[in-house]
Amino acid sequence: MERITATYYIETPFEVAKAAAVLAGEQSSGTFVAVPNETEELKQRFAARVESIEHLETVTEPAIPGANSKDGKYHRAIVKVSWSIENFGFNLPVMISTLQGNLYEITQFTGLKLMDIDLPESYGNHYSGAKFGIEGCRKLTNVYDRPLIGTIIKPSIGMSPEQTAEIVKTLAEAGIDFVKDDELMGSAANSSFENRLNAVMKVVNDCADKTGKKIMYAFNITGEVDEMQDRYEKIVNAGGTCAMISINSVGLSATKKICDNGALAIHAHRNGWGMMTRHPLLGIDFKAYQKIWRLAGVDQLHVNGIQNKFWETDDSVVNSIESLKTPFYQHKNILPVVSSGQWGGQAFETYRRTQTTDLLYMAGGGIMAHPMGAASGVTALQQAWKATVDGLTLEEARSQYVEFDKAAEKFGK
Template sequence: MERITATYYIETPLDLEKSALVLAGEQSSGTFIAVPGETEELKARFAARVESIEKLESSTEPSIPSVKLKPGIYQRAIIKVSWSIENFGYNLPVLISTLQGNLYELTQFTGLKLMDIDFPDSYANVFKGPQFGISGCRKLTNVEGRPLIGTIIKPSIGMSPEQTAELVKTLVEAGIDFIKDDELLGSSANSPFDKRVDAIMNVINAHADKTGKKVMYAFNLSDEIDQMQRNYEKIVKSGGTSAMISLNSVGLAGVKKICDNRELAIHGHRNGWGMINRHPLLGIEFPAYQKLWRLAGVDQIHVNGIQNKFWESDDSVVTSIESCLKPFLRGFSVLPVVSSGQWGGQAVETYRRTKTVDLLYMAGGGIMAHPSGPAGGVIALQQAWQGAVDGLSVEDTAKKYSEFNQSVSVFGKK
């Protein structure tokens, strides 16, 4: 029987092997004490197995307090645990309950993080994965050979549908590829969802009729499932090509339900990411996280950005981008979305470290606050990436391109 293997980073003051066995038992056939029904035959078929333990460094202080453990030496290790897929089949919520669930509360651990998941090939027979992915999003926007350039509507909330549409008009005429609602905007009192879709799609459709380029606008349809479906159908009927979902707010089952429609490219926003990842020994790492959303069918997913405005290190961002670009199952492709305090100045380092243009490169203030306005901001980002691919430094790119030079004069000081 096929098995799923999960990789964990653990910390415990107790014996490593015994602690790993507790994890495996708690998350499969066992409990804190042997029970009559737990036969050897049952355990052989359904119990999780500890596949390997790689001992790492130790610490004299626990990463996470535990009132039930005495002070001591806290050992750390990478462990691999596997489960038969008989335990949960192809049920994603039960899979998550198994691979994460109660294990974060086990007394034996003062640190535990899900680092990666290895899925058997049969998952590709059951899950359709992203409908569009990298190549599909390129076709929808007619962009090849460079990152898709995108922005977020700012201010995040407070603009009417008509005001938003005016800004969208400026952006599409400037050559933007992608625009999205902010995750804080759903259907607000001053910007009802349907009216916003109508106003914006009138602009985008008119521009497409005139130029042949349809800009991708990701409307935030995050809501209760039935309302999300109505929002989705409204976008499709209006000629839209994309929708955004707040992944952690909606959840795997809700996101998959919407992705299964397979008519719009789904932009996965990971707001709340710090809550489940920021601690080095608690939560989930991005390589595991993005695989779950690829299974659900998300086409684009946020990875933060180089020299970002948040807490995440550049090394972590690079790892996230690389994990999105690694082949998964039978071609489940997802487009990394670079964002968070980005402007053209980070393009050089982003390209140097990742050697890819298969990105959606998002800038909010980096476009909106450009000295020449949003139009200048879009052009400056295109110039920045051209300079990066051509091997130019930020300084040399600024000498070559006037709009990017203006960006440096404003954002380079921050």
């Protein structure tokens, strides 16, 4: 039978091979004590296997709480463990329960992180992946040969539908490609989902009629599954092209259920990501994380940004973008969403390090707080990306473009 292999970065005060065996047993046919029905035949078919162990360094302080070391040493290693797909079939939630589940609670580990997942060919056939992906999102926005330029409605919450729609009008007239609700905005006391949808889509559709360009607005449909489905259908009926989901909040099954509809591009917001990965020896690495959500069918996924306002390093952001550029079965590649404290100045380093324009490049305050107004904020971001692709330096771009120069004056400090 086909097998799924998971790669873990572990730390343990015990012999690494014994700790790895505990991992394999706990997450398949075994438990803390031998039981009568765990026969050799059963283990042969359903038990997880430790495929390889690569010993790394030994340290004297544990990364996280766990069993105490008798000799004061904690051993780190890369461990690969495999499972037959007979254990869970094509059931993503049970697969995740198997690959992660109770592992983080096992006392033998003072550190454990899921780094990667190798999935069999049958998964690529069973799951169709993104319905739109990069090319579909480009077609919906009619943007080619450069990043999609986007922003987030700010203030995140508190504005009326009419105020939101007025901002969208300004942005649309300035030529923006993408606008989204903030993840904090679902259906607030002064801005119900339906009222905001109607106000915003009137502006979007009116601007499309006048200019021929229809911006993509990602309405936040995060909620209970039935509520999400209802909101999804309302967006479709209003002529919208995108829905946003806080994927860590609603979970894998709910996200896949919405993705399976296939009529809207799905903007996957990963808020809550930090609690899953910020510690270097706890949680899940983006390389593994993105595969799960690509199977679920999202079209756009956040990757943070260069010189961002959060904790994540530039190397980590670049690695995340590279992982989304990596082909995944025959599925469509999905659009990396660059965000978090961005303005046009980071475009130069982003392009230098990734050599791609297949991005949704998002700036909230970097557009909305531009000293010449939000419309100039859009222009400045467009200028920055044109300049970097044309081979200009940041200073050369400042001398050539007024709006970008003003942005650099404010945000470059």
